[in-house]
Amino acid sequence: MSYRPQASHFINGQYVDDTDGEPFDVIYPHTGEVIATLHIATAAIVDAALDSAKAAQKEWTALSGTERGRVLRRAADIMRARNRELSEIETKDTGKPLSETLIADPASGADALEYFGGLAGTLTGEHIPVAGGDFVYTRREPLGVCVGIGAWNYPIQIASWKAAPALACGNAMVFKPSEMTPLTALKLAEILHEAGAPAGLFNVVQGAGSVGHSLITDPRVDKVSLTGSVPTGRKVYAAAADGIRHVTMELGGKSPIVVFDDAHLENAVAAAINGNFYSTGQICSNGTRVFVQDALYEKFIARVAARMDNAIIGDPMDETTTIGPMVSARQRDIVTNYIRIGQDEGARLVKGGKMIDGDGFYIEPTLFADVTDEMTIAREEIFGPVMSVLRFSDEQEAINRANATEFGLAAGVFTSDLTRAHRVAAAFEAGTCYINTYNLTPVEAPFGGMKASGVGRENSKAAIEHYSQLKTVYVGMNDVEAPF
Ligand code: NAD
Numbered sequence: 001m002s003y004r005p006q007a008s009h010f011i012n013g014q015y016v017d018d019t020d021g022e023p024f025d026v027i028y029p030h031t032g033e034v035i036a037t038l039h040i041a042t043a044a045i046v047d048a049a050l051d052s053a054k055a056a057q058k059e060w061t062a063l064s065g066t067e068r069g070r071v072l073r074r075a076a077d078i079m080r081a082r083n084r085e086l087s088e089i090e091t092k093d094t095g096k097p098l099s100e101t102l103i104a105d106p107a108s109g110a111d112a113l114e115y116f117g118g119l120a121g122t123l124t125g126e127h128i129p130v131a132g133g134d135f136v137y138t139r140r141e142p143l144g145v146c147v148g149i150g151a152w153n154y155p156i157q158i159a160s161w162k163a164a165p166a167l168a169c170g171n172a173m174v175f176k177p178s179e180m181t182p183l184t185a186l187k188l189a190e191i192l193h194e195a196g197a198p199a200g201l202f203n204v205v206q207g208a209g210s211v212g213h214s215l216i217t218d219p220r221v222d223k224v225s226l227t228g229s230v231p232t233g234r235k236v237y238a239a240a241a242d243g244i245r246h247v248t249m250e251l252g253g254k255s256p257i258v259v260f261d262d263a264h265l266e267n268a269v270a271a272a273i274n275g276n277f278y279s280t281g282q283i284c285s286n287g288t289r290v291f292v293q294d295a296l297y298e299k300f301i302a303r304v305a306a307r308m309d310n311a312i313i314g315d316p317m318d319e320t321t322t323i324g325p326m327v328s329a330r331q332r333d334i335v336t337n338y339i340r341i342g343q344d345e346g347a348r349l350v351k352g353g354k355m356i357d358g359d360g361f362y363i364e365p366t367l368f369a370d371v372t373d374e375m376t377i378a379r380e381e382i383f384g385p386v387m388s389v390l391r392f393s394d395e396q397e398a399i400n401r402a403n404a405t406e407f408g409l410a411a412g413v414f415t416s417d418l419t420r421a422h423r424v425a426a427a428f429e430a431g432t433c434y435i436n437t438y439n440l441t442p443v444e445a446p447f448g449g450m451k452a453s454g455v456g457r458e459n460s461k462a463a464i465e466h467y468s469q470l471k472t473v474y475v476g477m478n479d480v481e482a483p484f
Contacts, residue, residue, distance in 0.1 A: 001028055001031065001033060001035055001092065002033075002035050002036065003026070003035045003036050003089065003092055003183065004036065005036055005038065005182075005183055005186055006186070008021070008038040008039045008041075008182075008206050009041060009045055009049070009186075009203070009204055009205050009206060010186050010189035010190065010193075010202075010203060010204040011045065011048050011049045011052055011200070011203045011204075011205070012048065012049075012052035012056075012199045012200045012203070013052075013193050013198075013199025013200060014199070015186070015190075016045070016048075017039060018039060018041070018042045018044060018045050019039055020039075020042050020044075021039035021040040021041055021042045021045065021206075021207075022039065022040045023037050023038070023039055023040075024037070024038060024039070024040060024179060024206075025037050026038065026093060026181075026182060026183060027328065028092050028095070029094070029095030029316075029324070029325040029326065029327055029328065029360060029361045030095055030315060030316055030317070030324070030325055030360045031359050031360055032329070032359040032360060032361070033359075035092055036183070038182055038206050039206065040179075040206055040207040040208070040211060041176075041205040041206055041207045041211050043214070045205055046174075046205055046211065046214050046215060046218070049174045049203040049204075049205045050145065050174060050215070050218055050220045050221065051200075051220075052199065052200030052203060053145045053172035053173065053174050053200055053201070053203055053220075054144075054145055054172070054220050055200055056172045056197075056198045056199060056200030056201040057142070057144060057145060057170070057171060057172035057201070059198045060167070060170060060171075060172060060197075060198055060201050061141075061142050061170035061171075063170075064121065065120040065121040065122065065123050065168070065170075066120065066121035068117075068120045068121075068167065068168060068170065069116075069117040069118060069119070069120030069121050069168065070117070070196070071117070071167075071192070071195050071196045071197050072113045072114070072116055072117030072120065072164060072167060072168060072195070073113065073114055073117035073118070074195035074196060075113045075117075075188075075191050075192050075194075075195035075197070076110040076111075076113035076114035076117060077110075078191045078194055078195055079106050079109055079110040079113065079160075079188075079191055080106070080107070080110045082106070082187075082191070083102065083106050083107065083110075084102065086101075086105070086106040086156060086184060086187055087101035087102045087105060087106055088101075088317070089183050089184050089187065090105045090106070090155060090156055090183075090184050091316050091317060091324075092183070093155060093181045093182075093183045093184060094152065094153065094155065094181050094279075094324075094327055095280070095316055095324045095325040095326065095327055095360075095361065096279050096280070096282075096316060096324050097316040097318075097319075097321040097322060097323070097324040098316060098317055098318070098319050098321070099319050099320070099321060099322060100278065100279060100324075102319070104157075105154065105155075105156050105157055105184075106156055106184075108154075108157045108160070108161075108441075108443070109156045109157050109159070109160030109161070109164075109188065110160070111442075111443040112157075112160045112161050112163075112164040112165075112443050112459065113160060113163075113164045115164070115443040115444065115459075116164035116165045116167070116168035116463075117164070117168065119168055119461065119464065120168040120169075123140050123168070123169065123464060123468065124140060125137055125138035125139045125140050125470065125471075126138050130474075132477070132478055133477045133478065134474065134475060134476055134477050134478065135475050135477070136472055136473065136474050136475065137472075137473050137475070138470045138471065138472055138473070139470070139471040139473065140169075140464075140468045140469075140470060141170070141468060141469055141470070141471050142169050142170035142171040142467070142468055142469075143169075143171055143222040143223045143246055143467060143468065143469055144171060144172075144221075144222035144223070145171065145172050145173070145174065145220055145221050145222055145223075146162070146166045146171045146172070146173045146174075146221070146222065146223040146224070146225060146467065147173070147174050147175075147176070147212075147215045147216055147221050147223070147224045147225070148162035148163065148166070148173050148174070148175040148176070148225050149175075149176050149212045149215075149216075149224070149225070149226045149227070149228065149236065150162075150175065150176070150177045150178050150181075150185065150227055150228075151178055151227045151228050151229075151284075152177075152178035152180035152181040152282075152327050153279060153282040153283060153284070153327070153383075154279075154283075155177055155178065155181040155182075155183070155184045155185060156184035156185065156187065156188060158177075158227045158250075159175050159177065159184070159185040159188045159204075160188060161458050161459060162175065162225045162227075162248075162458070163175065163188060163192070163202055165458070165463040165464060165466070165467045166223075166225075166467045167192075167197070167201065167202065168464070168467070169464060169467040169468040170468075171222075171223070171467055172200065172201050172202070172203075173201070173202050173203070174203045174204075174205060174215060174221075175188075175189075175202065175203070175204050175205075176204075176205055176206070176207060176211055176212050176215060177204065177206070179206065179207060179208040180327055180328060181327070182206050185204045186204050188202070188204075189202050189203065189204045209232070209235075212236070213235075213239060216236060216239050216240050216245070217239050217242070217243065219243065221243070221245060222245060222246065223245055223246040223247070223248075223466075223467070224236060224239075224240040224245055224246070224247050224248075225247070225248040225249075225250075225456075225466075226247070226248070226249055226250065226251075227250040227251075227284075228250075228251065228252075229251060229252045229381070230251045230252045230381075230406075230407075230452050230453070232251075233249045233251040233252075233452075233454070236249070237249055237455070246466070246469075247455055247456065248448075248454075248455065248456035248457075248458065248466050249449075249454040249455040249456065250284070250447075250448060250449065250454050250456075250458060251284070251409070251449055251452065251453050251454045252284055252381040252383075252407060252409070252452075252453065253284050253285055253286070253288075253381060253407045253408075253409030253410060253449065253453050254288055254289060254378075254379065254380070254381050254405050254407045255275075255285055255286060255287045255288065255289070255407070255409055255410040255411055255412070255430060256287060256289045256290075256291055256401075256402035256405075256411050256412070256428075256430075257271065257272055257275060257287035257289070257290045257291070257411070257412040257413075257414070257438060258291045258392070258398045258399075258402055258411075258412070258413045258414070258424060259272075259290065259291065259292045259293065259296060259300060259414045260293050260296075260395075260398075260413070260414060260415040260417070260420070261293045261294070261295040261296050262415055262416045262417055263296065263414035263415050263416065263436075264414065264416065264436070265296065265299065265300065265303060266303070267414065267436060267437075268300065268414040269300060269303045269304050269307060270307075271287070271412065271414065271434075271437060271438035271439070272287060272290050272300075272304060272387060272438070273304065273307060273308070274438060274439055275287035275288075275412070275438040275439045276288060276290075276365075276385060276386070276387040277308075277311065277323060277365045277385045277387070278439070280323055280324055280325065280326055280363075280365075280384065280385050281335075281365075281382070281383065281384045281385035281386060282326070282327060282331070282383055282384065283439065284409060284453075285409050285410035285432065285439055285441070286439070287410065287411075287412050287438055287439070288381075288382065288386065288387065288388060289371075289378055289388055289390060289402070289405075290387060290388065290389045290390065291390050291391075291392045291398050291401065291402060292389055292390070292391060292392070293391075293392055293393065293398075294391060294392075294393055297389075297391050300389065301350060301367070301369045301389055304350075304367055304387065304389075305350050305351045305367055308351050308352070308365055308367060311323045311365055313356070313362065313364070313365075323365060323385070325360040325361040325362045325363075326361040326362070326363055326384060327361070328361060329361050331361070331383065331384065332355065332361040332362070332363050332384075334382075334383070334384070335363055335382055335383070335384030335385070335386060336355055336363060338376070338377055338380070338382045338384070338386060339353050339366055339377075339386060341376045341377060342368050342371070342375065342376070342377040342386070342388075345375045345376060345377070346370075346372075346375070347368040347369070347370060347371045347372075347375055347377060347388065348368065348369040348370040349366070349367075349368060350367040350368065350369050351364075351365070351366065351367040352364035352365050352366035352367060352385075353366045363384065363385065364385075365385040365387075366385060366386045366387070367387050367389070368386065368387065368388045368389065369389045370389075370391070371388040371389060371390045372390065373390070373401055373404060375388075378390065379405070381407070395420065395423075395424065398424075399424060399427045399428070402428060403427070403428065403429045405451075406451055406452040407449070407451060407452055407453045408429045408430045408431060408449055408450030408451035408452070408453045409430060409431060409432065409448075409449040409450075409453035409454065410430050410431065410432045410433065410434070410438075410439070411425075411428035411429075411430035411432075411433050411434070412433065412434040412435075412437070412438040413425060413428075413433070413434070413435055413436075414436055415436075421435045421436070422435070429450055429451060430449070430450055430453075431446075431447070431448045431449045431450045431453065431454065431457070432445075432446075432447055432448070441459070442459075443459045443460070444459070444460055445459060445460055446458075446459060446460040446462040446463075447459045447460075
C-alpha cells in the first residue's frame, strides 16, 4: 500500500514542497509500512504560509458574510462528494476502520463547513441606544490570522472544526496537522480552494512541535487553536500568552460515565462500549471511568464482556471491521504499559489486555473491573481501548468521585430518574454532559472542556465568539461640551 500526496504543504492556493525540510514518514498502522514521505516545513515555508494568509485575509474579509458562506457550503458539498476517497486516506493515515471514517470523519468536517457557511451571513453587531440620543453600535470583526494545530485522532474533522468557524468570521488560517497524520488536512485545503476560497486563505504546513511553536510565536498571528494533550496545551497556551493571542484549547480528558441501578442496562453498556472502544479508544471525550452502582455492577461487567466478543478486530479497509490498530507503535506501547500498571496495581482484568502479534499496531480491547480512584489507570489519560469499571453506592459519592480529577471534558449519567439525571448533569464539572447517551458531538452543540481539559468552545454559535472580536463605535449626536 502506498499513497502519494501531491506535496508536503499547501500554501497560497497550491501544493508546495521544500526538500530542505527534514523528511518524515507516514506509516500505515495496519501493516507498519511507510506509505508516504513528506518534509517538515522550513522557516521559508512557514514564512510563506503566514504571508499568504495575511494577504488573503484582507481580500476575504471584504466579502459579505453570505459570499464567504457560499464558499464554505460549496466546500461541504465537495467534501461529501469525495467522502469515500477522503475516508480511505484517513483510514490509511490513522488506522481507524473504514466503517468509522466513512460515516464520522469527512462527514463531520462537511457538517462544520455547512453549518458555519450558513451562519456566516448572519454575523452582526448590535445597536445600543445611550443617553441624550447618542448611540453605540458594535461591529463583529475577524481576529486576523489564526493558527490551527491538530491531534492525530480525527485529522480532517479537527482541521474542519477549526477552519469552518475561523473562515466564516473572516479570518485566514495556517493549519499544522499532527506529524503522525498529515494527509487529509491537505485535502481540506485543496477542497476549499476548489470551492472558491482565495489563494492563501487556508494553508497547511507540516511538522512537529517546533513548527507549531514557530507559528504560534509569530507576530503575524492573532489566534491559536490547539487540539492536543494537556501538557502540550500548557506549552502552547503559555507561548500564545506572551503575544497576548486569543486561544482555543481542546485538550485531554478522563471522563466519567455514571450508571445508576435504575439505568437501561443495554443502553448504558452500548454507550460505555462506544465511549471506550470507538476509534480504538483514541477519543478525547471517552468515558474511561465507568462508575456502576452496586446492584447493577456485576451484571454490567458481564454484559460489556459478552458484547466485546462481537468486536471484529483487523484490517481497517475491510468495512466489516469494528476495531482497527492503534495509530502508532509508540501509542500501542504506551497503552500496553498502562494495562500492565493496571494489573500491577490490583485491577481485575476481565477481558483483553494483550498486544496482538503481527506488523500492525494492534491491541485487544481491554476491560478492567474493581478499579479504584487512586489507581493510575483511573487517573491518567490512556488514549487507547481500555475501560475501567469502578463500583459506587450513592449519588453524592458518585458525583464527588466523578469530579475528583484535573480534567473536565465530558461526563455521562445513565438513570431512569428524571430529576436525578438533571441534578447529576448540573453537578458534573465537565464541558459536555450526556444523559442516557454518550459521545455524540453534533455541530449544532458547543463542545469543549472545563478545568484542565480546555479553554473555549468549538462548534455551535459559541465558536463564533472565539473567532471574532467586537469593536464598539460610539456615535455622538450632540455638541461636545468641555470644562474650558
Ligand atoms: P499532542 O499534544 O502530542 O500533539 C498535538 C499537536 O500539538 C500536534 O500537532 C503536535 O505536533 C503539536 N505540538 C506539540 N508540541 C507543541 C508545541 N510546543 N508547540 C506547538 N505545537 C505543539 O497530542 P496528540 O498525541 O497528537 O493527540 C492526543 C491528545 O489530544 C489527547 O490528549 C487527546 O485527549 C487530545 N484531543 C483532544 C480533543 C478535544 O477536542 N478536546 C480532540 C482530540 C484529541
